[in-house]
Amino acid sequence: MYLLETRALSQRFGSFHALRNVALQVRPASVHALIGPNGAGKSTLLNLLAGATRPVGGSIWLDGRDITALPVHRRARLGIGRSYQVVRLFEGLTCLQAAELAVQRDLPWREWVLPAGRRRVREQAHALLQQWRLGSWAEVETSSLAHGIQKRLEIALALANESRLLLLDEPMAGLTTQERAELADVIRELARDKAIVFVEHDIDMVMALADRVTVLHNGEILAEGTPQEVRAHAAVRAAYLHKEAAHA
Ligand SMILES: Nc1ncnc2c1ncn2[C@@H]1O[C@H](COP(=O)(O)OP(=O)(O)OP(=O)(O)O)[C@@H](O)[C@H]1O
Numbered sequence: 001m002y003l004l005e006t007r008a009l010s011q012r013f014g015s016f017h018a019l020r021n022v023a024l025q026v027r028p029a030s031v032h033a034l035i036g037p038n039g040a041g042k043s044t045l046l047n048l049l050a051g052a053t054r055p056v057g058g059s060i061w062l063d064g065r066d067i068t069a070l071p072v073h074r075r076a077r078l079g080i081g082r083s084y085q086v087v088r089l090f091e092g093l094t095c096l097q098a099a100e101l102a103v104q105r106d107l108p109w110r111e112w113v114l115p116a117g118r119r120r121v122r123e124q125a126h127a128l129l130q131q132w133r134l135g136s137w138a139e140v141e142t143s144s145l146a147h148g149i150q151k152r153l154e155i156a157l158a159l160a161n162e163s164r165l166l167l168l169d170e171p172m173a174g175l176t177t178q179e180r181a182e183l184a185d186v187i188r189e190l191a192r193d194k195a196i197v198f199v200e201h202d203i204d205m206v207m208a209l210a211d212r213v214t215v216l217h218n219g220e221i222l223a224e225g226t227p228q229e230v231r232a233h234a235a236v237r238a239a240y241l242h243k244e245a246a247h248a
């Protein structure tokens with residue numbers, strides 16, 4: 001049984017076919033990489049999964065339920081979280097304050113306006129920071145954090161509310177080697193009970209981190225499988241890995 005499935009999903013911009021008949025299958029509690037050359041349709045697919053845009057054809061299923069017509073916030077309530085490519089944090093807040101905002105975001109106000117509720121929000125915010133290994137920055141203002149830590153905090157905040165499915169568009173971009181390794185650890189840990197769909201250009205990172213890999217090319221799925229299967233796939237080598245090697 002898949003947590004997330006798309007059936008014949010298609011997207012068009014004018015007469016340009018950005019995605020054609022995409023059948024993506026994401027297993028629960030797994031790391032699923034989405035790879036492919038620039039313009040392959042990776043971000044377009046994530047936007048459709050998150051509900052930011054509507055497809056011109058096909059459907060999206062979460063846990064056997066058709067969510068194709070649901071807007072972003074309804075999908076968020078069903079457990080779909082996403083991070084953005086550009087860091088967006090409020091100025092002037094500490095990490096803990098930012099985490100509290102994220103925790104209370106989807107709670108009815110009665111749940112957090114009274115002192116007992118506030119304490120619960122604070123505890124959950126602390127737990128969120130711990131889970132993402134951000135505990136030691138709790139009292140630090142977000143604007144004075146290193147870029148890699150900001151990125152991690154942003155992902156943590158996006159996913160504060162018990163997401164079952166996380167959509168991460170190039171979460172490693174702009175991070176140092178050390179920060180990438182740390183984020184990879186966090187993703188692995190999260191995948192114990194969540195599905196993570198992430199876009200990544202670094203093939204070595206994909207091979208090390210992913211349980212499954214889907215290769216997009218010109219808006220179509222070129223291959224799907226374990227990292228080993230995909231690496232051995234002749235068409236993938238020709239269309240993508242070879243090009244990557246040539247760039248290196
Ligand atoms: N809103 C839009 N209007 C018109 N064309 C678009 C729009 N969004 C994406 N496209 C086009 O659709 C194709 C797929 O874009 P997409 O951003 O999904 O690629 P990608 O795989 O994420 O690439 P990259 O690796 O560069 O991020 C590209 O040719 C892009 O120019």
Ligand SMILES: [Mg+2]
Nearest residue numbers: 042043044169
């Ligand atoms: Mg993209």
